[in-house]
Amino acid sequence: MSSQGEQLKAKAQKKAASSSGFSFFSSSSTKFEEAHDLYQSAANAFKMDNLHQQAGECFCLAAEMALRNDEKDDAANDFWAASKAYKKSNPELAVAALQKTIQLYKEKGRFRQAADRHKEIAAILQQEGGDLAGSLEAYEAAGDIYMNEDAAASANACYKEAAELAGTLGQYPRAVSLFERVASQSLGSALTRYGVKEHYLKAGLCWLATGDVVSTKRAVDSYCAADPSFATTREAKFLEAIADAFDAGDAEEYTAHVAEYDRLTKLDAWKTALLLTIKRSIAEEPALT
Missing domain, CATH: 1.25.40.10 (Tetratricopeptide repeat domain)
Known part of the structure; x- marks a missing residue:
């Protein structure tokens, strides 16, 4: 017997597949919206069952439905939700979802939120993935955006993390520049x-x-x-x-x-x-x- 998450995902897929064309009673945009909501519900059902990989996948599918309707804010939130689900099982996919979130935030001018997500990538790469070089780049990217947004305290917190990572990696001139x-x-x-x-x-x-x-x-x-x-x-x-x-x-x-x-x-x-x-x-x- 299939789980609730699987049933909802199947309904979402069916709804999305029927979204081509236009009928007198419903447009494709309406069906994409309905498919989006079904994918979100499926993702939450998978989360309740501790099936984090499947939850992340459904949140990404929900984001794709939102993008079909040019709802970039909704898509960004869905990719962010996907990253939090993936983080529990697959750090690499979590980072990929966050990168998509960042791209959408930047397109919408939501730079502070983009910086926040860069910082999340840095933490995942450092703690979950063991990629110190990638974490260094993400912290510095976050710091640069925060500084451009006049958030000096947040920028300096990221630069300090980046500086310590640079020192750990033997990139001493870079560490010096950041600390100074x-x-x-x-x-x-x-x-x-x-x-x-x-x-x-x-x-x-x-x-x-x-x-x-x-x-x-x-x-x-x-x-x-x-x-x-x-x-x-x-x-x-x-x-x-x-x-x-x-x-x-x-x-x-x-x-x-x-x-x-x-x-x-x-x-x-x-x-x-x-x-x-x-x-x-x-x-x-x-x-x-």
Whole structure:
């Protein structure tokens, strides 16, 4: 015996198939609308039965019916519903549905919602799909749209995520650019200024991870010039100390500074991983003869 979802899907398919042409009593647009509603009902029935793949498929079919009637807002909402259903079983299809949602939102000028969906793609790729490079691109795309829409706080939140992913992936110049961008934006507000030292610290660590000590020290100087209070912080002094130890090729001194900083201010997993990468590069430096 077929489920309610299957029965409703069959009715929707039959209704859609009969939608060609025009009769005195009903137009094809009316039948597409009826098919749309039946596909939505089928999708919800499949959701009730925890059949997420089938639910996602029916939401996509509902979106196609909406597009036949040029109802782009409805189609975008259907593709978004499809992505939430697919997310539970197939992250790749969830991302594809969200990309269609974004395209439709942009066509309708709904850019803030498009940015929101880019952020959802980033989270899915990072958490469900393990695609850090794709997640980085999606977070940065979201940030760019938010910034164009004068939503600086939302933009900076995305840029911070993108910056950390860039650092994790070894894309250090890109990470530096993003962290410095967030820091610059944060300096303009009393509400966000407190976080500037953290952004500068992460940017400085990414600079040092490139192995360019001179540029690292110049960067720290530029941070102090942009925000004079940064020079007195533990973060600035830590960057200067580990840059000197790196320059001297002294892994023990470097480790001592890291341990001391961690004792006073607990290092998170991202900084710890980057600091270990930097330490390994000290050990790999050829000895001077």
